[in-house]
Amino acid sequence: MVPSPADLTYFVEVANTLNVSRAAERLGISQPSLSLALQRLEHAVGAPLLTRSKRGVALTQAGKQLLQQARLLLQSWDELRAGALASMNEIQGSYTIGCHPSVALYLLGRFLPQLMRDHPKLDVRLRHDLSRKIAEDVISMKIDVGVVVNPVQHPDLVIHRLCEDEVTLWAAPAANRSVLICDPDLLQSQSLLKKLKKAGMDFSRTINSSSLEVIADLTAQGCGIGILPARVADRALKKIARVPKAPVFFDEHCLIYRAENKNVKSIQALNAAIRGVFEGEKQKKAA
Amino acid sequence: MVPSPADLTYFVEVANTLNVSRAAERLGISQPSLSLALQRLEHAVGAPLLTRSKRGVALTQAGKQLLQQARLLLQSWDELRAGALASMNEIQGSYTIGCHPSVALYLLGRFLPQLMRDHPKLDVRLRHDLSRKIAEDVISMKIDVGVVVNPVQHPDLVIHRLCEDEVTLWAAPAANRSVLICDPDLLQSQSLLKKLKKAGMDFSRTINSSSLEVIADLTAQGCGIGILPARVADRALKKIARVPKAPVFFDEHCLIYRAENKNVKSIQALNAAIRGVFEGEKQKKAA
DNA sequence: TATTTGTGATAGGTGAAAGCTATGGTTCCG
């Protein structure tokens, strides 16, 4: 049997006053109730805690021992609640950000260092996968915040538009125009491939890679024509250029998180940091 | 509001299974009861701990935080009870021995060093006063074990005879026989004084001291006739001797402790150590 | 010595709260 916290606080008060009647008065309960509570506690602990006399009560050895520990326990109880609330109201704890690896490359370096400097108690973990997997994991709470492309609506999800991107065909000046390099797992690639087929364009060979960076590199080397988002292609702008008149797929990069986290301070800090990256970008464009 | 330990164990189980129905089954309560218990806990903590879905539940950030601390708290809860019981069954904790300072001088050195070596977790405190004060403090639980002279019977007290002593008159060979040196607070001195008065013996002057050691020293210096217990006088045996035909007051040195401590292991250890001193003495006498 | 005061224990009744069964509503899956 486990002693109840109420009985413990009762006992602590009795240990302070060494007088059941007066302790009862202080605690706002009747003296018989307190007597019974003390008996309950003694029974739960399995040892006598007090010696009763007509001039009050005194602690037995077991009672003294219990008093010490009870004080600690009740204290850590408050800390328990405070800790749980703190995770709502303080910027601290462990949070997971998810995004596509290519998004990670252009995004994370722009806010993570400053964020971790500003909030030493904040522990950030990363997960990388396809946008739709990331979105699933946000919905199922495996990931706290996601930066994804073209997310589907979901009742539990808060979606925040960050920026646009364009996926299209890129090539180096001396590229082999009969080879296509792309990531076939991306919906964007599939869509563009369909459009190209309809337009009658055909490629003798295809090179697949799940890494947009690899695709960009191969494209820059002149291996073929690459399907790439502008944000990735920009990193190799000196070597490759858009293929004119090629079809374009418009991407929306969005920040997503579960609605119930809207008031969690740490999540708010993460979101603010991520959005800050793109607000800086808009201002540059405007200028 | 303080959450009950039961609700905490419920929450931990739910956090393990992430399924309210199955957790309820394991806990041996109904699923609605568990649902309500979780709502209670969330209300007590002041933050949502779980997000409910049709495929089970998941922990919020506050929930994760609470889970960690709840595990620790529940653990220390068991230790709470165990600790209180341990003070009954293990030789550890803080205990106070009380005795007259002169008793302390001949007694403590003979068992304390070995006792503290044998039981490193035992913390011994000392208090010195007149025997009747010590006895009072044992009864009122300020002192755990007392070594006192001629204790009065008391329903709560266990009294254990240790040895006898004789209080009588002592003098150095060249002593001033018209001066009496004694501690007037001691009943023994008062009793002997009465007897001396009845017998027509009178002293021109009296020197009072509350320290038997001081009295013994002054007596040894030849200042006068001292009233001393044999055990104290023995320390100065080379210099002083009993006054022949003087009245004698018989002392009984006794070990006392409260009856409810009879089964406390630490008290038993203290008692055994103290009694061991005198059993060794008896054997010496017999030999 | 008798009485009052102070203390904790006991007895019986009451009400809030925690438990149960039954049911509702939602989502998922075949």
Add this chain to the structure above:
DNA sequence: CGGAACCATAGCTTTCACCTATCACAAATA
């Protein structure tokens, strides 16, 4: 579409912590 899985809600029952009233005892007081 029907059933299964899941959590929430409603209504009833039971438990138990609490209260009032009283007892028993010892100490203080008159």
